Amino acid sequence: MKAVMTASRPPEGRPYVRMNGAGNAFIMVQAFDRPFHPSADQVRALADPAAGLGGFDQLIGVEPSESADAFMRVWNADGSMVETCGNALRCVGWLLLEATDKDEVVIDTAAGPTTARRAPGPVGLGDPAESTTAAHQQVTVDMGAPRLDWTQVPLAEEMDTRGIELQVGPIDAPVLHTPGAVSMGNPHVVFFTDRQDDAFVRGSGSLIEHHPLFPEGVNVGFAKVLDRGHIRLRVWERGAGLTLACGTGACAALVATARRGLTDRRARVTVDGGELTIDWDEATSHVFMTGPVAVEGTGFLPAALSDCG
């Protein structure tokens, strides 16, 4: 881990690795040697293009753990600290797999532990073993069982999470209605809809994110079922807005569509930044997510924002 994240260190600031998981953008900060606990203001400052990091959806702290290979801490770009992030788990998993000789690593989070392992690369992209970066690498994570009780999402009132009482638009002709609600360690609502254009996703997503039915806020998915094994998904992320991919959102979309009988328990989920495969295993009830990870570069945090212990 340290080998991957601490190449040569100039005096100014703490090193970072910029990665993406199917387009979901992360800044990974090594917090093995010294704690990294930025305030919400400091996270927002780092997310600002003026900080020179290129912006990100989530800021990730990779910390030591007594029970796992690492603990992953997640901040959204708006500064909020959240439970977990599926695509970042695949990226941190890849970093840990690269830095050790293990076949499988365990990453703890505020939502509980997750295991990560390499998966065969996609056909047509060459041999992943020949790649010097993570560009062609596929990683599978075990996201555990979805939490489906209304108290676990959580919702503000009792409802059947297969299709909750929520609609957007006129009462007699709503444009969105009866979404599924799922927690993958973080809260998701998934609408089954063909409406996926930018303006619609941004407008309705930002509204629903803060709806009083979701006391902790919510990530908002817009899922178009193409066939029983294929979903087109866009996600308005809580605390980050419209992103190119949301891993927990893809897991939640598969769970929500499978519960409604719209898809099988395994499906390809096409997001703006790539393809994810989600498998809701019948025997264990665990949701497995496979998809690409990529290293975009490395750098050093601005000195003033490096010592956030």
Ligand SMILES: N[C@@H](CCC[C@H](N)C(=O)O)C(=O)O
């Ligand atoms: N990008 C993530 C989810 C990150 C956290 C989310 N915005 C939240 O507030 O719960 C993913 O890949 O799962």
